[in-house]
Structures are given as C-alpha cells and as structure tokens.
Amino acid sequence: MKIEASKRLQGIGSYAFAEVDKKVEELKARGITPIDFGVGDPTAPTPPLIRQAAAAGLERRKSSGYPSYIGDIEFREAVAGWVERRYGLGVDPRREISSTIGSKEAVFNFHEGILDPGDIVLCPSPGYPPYTRGTLFAEGVPYQVPIRKERGFLIDFSEIPAEVARKAKLLWLNYPNSPSGVTADERFYREALEFAGKYDIIVASDEAYSEIYFGEAPISILNVRKEGVLVFNSLSKRSAMTGYRIGWVMGDEDLVAVFRKVKTNIDSGTPTFIQDAGVAALADEEHVEAFREEYRQKRDILCSALAAAGLEDCTPATTLYVWQRVPEGMSSLDFATRLLAEKIAIVTTPGNWIAEPAAGGENAGEGYVRFALVPSIQDTRLAAERIAALRL
Numbered sequence: 001m002k003i004e005a006s007k008r009l010q011g012i013g014s015y016a017f018a019e020v021d022k023k024v025e026e027l028k029a030r031g032i033t034p035i036d037f038g039v040g041d042p043t044a045p046t047p048p049l050i051r052q053a054a055a056a057g058l059e060r061r062k063s064s065g066y067p068s069y070i071g072d073i074e075f076r077e078a079v080a081g082w083v084e085r086r087y088g089l090g091v092d093p094r095r096e097i098s099s100t101i102g103s104k105e106a107v108f109n110f111h112e113g114i115l116d117p118g119d120i121v122l123c124p125s126p127g128y129p130p131y132t133r134g135t136l137f138a139e140g141v142p143y144q145v146p147i148r149k150e151r152g153f154l155i156d157f158s159e160i161p162a163e164v165a166r167k168a169k170l171l172w173l174n175y176p177n178s179p180s181g182v183t184a185d186e187r188f189y190r191e192a193l194e195f196a197g198k199y200d201i202i203v204a205s206d207e208a209y210s211e212i213y214f215g216e217a218p219i220s221i222l223n224v225r226k227e228g229v230l231v232f233n234s235l236s237k238r239s240a241m242t243g244y245r246i247g248w249v250m251g252d253e254d255l256v257a258v259f260r261k262v263k264t265n266i267d268s269g270t271p272t273f274i275q276d277a278g279v280a281a282l283a284d285e286e287h288v289e290a291f292r293e294e295y296r297q298k299r300d301i302l303c304s305a306l307a308a309a310g311l312e313d314c315t316p317a318t319t320l321y322v323w324q325r326v327p328e329g330m331s332s333l334d335f336a337t338r339l340l341a342e343k344i345a346i347v348t349t350p351g352n353w354i355a356e357p358a359a360g361g362e363n364a365g366e367g368y369v370r371f372a373l374v375p376s377i378q379d380t381r382l383a384a385e386r387i388a389a390l391r392l
Helices: 016-029 048-060 073-087 102-114 129-137 162-167 186-199 253-266 272-282 286-308 332-339 377-388
Strands: 097-100 120-125 141-146 168-174 202-206 229-234 247-251 321-325 368-372
Touching: 048 272, 073 097, 073 247, 073 272, 097 102, 097 253, 102 129, 102 168, 102 202, 102 229, 102 247, 102 253, 120 129, 120 162, 129 141, 162 168, 162 186, 168 186, 186 202, 229 253, 247 253, 286 321, 286 377, 332 368
Parallel strands: 120 141, 120 168, 168 202, 202 229
Antiparallel strands: 097 247, 229 247, 321 368
16 A cells, blocks of 8 residues: 655655754764764753652642643633733733643644635744744645844844735744744734734744843743733743643633634643643742853853854854854855764754745845754853864
C-alpha cells in the first residue's frame, strides 16, 4: 500500500527545531558532546514547590476522571490573580480565560476557529513557526512581515499593502520578541491596534516570554485594550515547565469562546494534577526571580565572549535568546556550521531557519544565529572560552 501524506503536509518543510535536534544527534553519534544552544528548552530543574504540588495533585485527583476542557476554575482564578498582581488588570476567570496544553497547541489550533479558506494571516518573520504552520493547516494564507533591526525589530505596518490588510483576518504579535529580545511599549501597541481596527483584524499576542526580562517588566497588550485581542502565555519558560504542557489564553471573551469551542473538539484538557502544579507556580515569584538572574548571568557571559570574538554587540533586554549578527561575509548557515566544528561543538539555530521569506523574497532571519541560553552556567562559560578564541 502506498502511503501519501496530505498535500497540506507535503507542502511544508521540516520543523526548524527538529532539524536542530538532528544536528545534535549527528554530533553525539560522532562521539562529540555538544553545548546545545539550539532549542529554547530550559535545562534547569522545575522548582521543588511545583513538583511537590504535582505529586500531591496525583493523590488528590486519583478519581477525578477527565479534566475540564477549559481548565479548572481554581487554575483560571490563579491565572486571573497573577494577571492582576503582574499587570494591574482585571480578567474574568469564568469568561475571559481558558487553560491550554502549553502555548504551541493553542497558537496552532486557534487558526481553525478564526480562518476561512483564503483568509490572510499577518505573521512576523522571523517568528514562531506555528503562526505560519497553523495558518496553512487551517487553509489560510500567511503573509510574512519582516522584522528588522533598523525598525527596532518592531513590525512596520506601513510595509503591509492595503490590499493585503483588507483581506487579513488575524495579526500575530510577539513581544517580548523571540528571537530578538526586544519589547513593545504602549505606543507600539496603540499603533498595532489602530492598524488592526482600521481593517477589522483580530490581534493575537504571544507573550510567552513575558517573565524573562533584565530591566523594566514588559507590559501586556491588554494594558492597552482587550476588545478584539487574545493573549497567549504559558508556564514553560517562566517556571521551567516545558514538559508539563500548561498555559492559557485570555482576553476578549468572544475570542476566548471561539478558542474554547475549537479546543473542546480537539483535546480533553490539561491534566488536573498539572493544573495543581500551575496554581503553585503562579503563586510564587521567588523561583522566577532566580531563573531571571541565572539567564542574566548566562547572557552576560555569552555576549561578552561574542564581542571579544569581534562580533556586533547584540545583548538582549528580554527572553532567553541572543539574536546574534554573524560575521560580515558569512551566511547564517555558514556561521552555525563553523560553530559545529569538532573543537568548538556549539549548536545554534541559523536565523533563516526560523524566518519565512517576505513577499519580495527577503528572509529577515538571514545574517543571524539564535543562541538559546539553556545550557548551565558552567557550560556557558566553556562555550564562551571557545567563542572568544575564534577572533572573527
């Protein structure tokens, strides 16, 4: 029997971070243990208070059956309480919040509830692949909007043609931004919302890196407006809970209702004992501050080494990424490949792997590599020694 994938699946390339994992395995097969800055998966242990809450939840929930599709009210109330403390915002846990199985499934599947075939989605490039892949699976049309250093890695709405904007149904924003590490201020969010309002476009704001910052805490787009906006967040990076798969959406109750209807038809909800762990995580800020300080140390160690090697200073203000400009005359892949040499053995993500070409053919990720600050401080120091010796 000949097995053929759907044309939809055949039409997309490999998932960028799966390709990074493949490079790591290739090095290991050669007997080399690389220092892996490729994928943004924290290696620090999930804090004990969270693990203990999950363990207690297993006993508490031993006969609980299927979880709520939209999250237990205790979890949604914990999210609402955290949002009020963090942003000074009131969000109704009953109507304006839904739990998610992490952010990825939420980002990907949201398109199914919003798009009709042919609807355009405005996607930042470089950006999180599920913005584009979710659009394609929902039979929408992604329109890549390049984000560049010259514009502070903020979307330039004047670059979006009016004929494209009129057909657009959804705009993705991502601040604090992966991979550049820049934040959006109130002025930018107002500009984005004015643009979206002019063309009747829904705004989806991916704020998964909201708690990894090294100066002033970033605001949420909900500090500016809730109507027509859905925010996506998770505990993956904030609390080193990538393996737990727990997050939430919040915002306009009509959009939350759409998301809930999609979710109810796709999955059976976040396990209840994982929600118990999430409640514990949201109630504690000490572990978040400790993670933030650790990322700061690793950022400073790595960025100092990159500068010592002769590279442009690209020290980020937020996130766990360094979006590093590569040496003049080298491509993203050239530089990433050089770092994979046996005596260096450092894994990064070539910038063009997480960016899609814009309408004019430009790939705004070309000329950069992304370092994810997930190795230990000790391994980051070792990597820094190898990089500083390059003298590029």
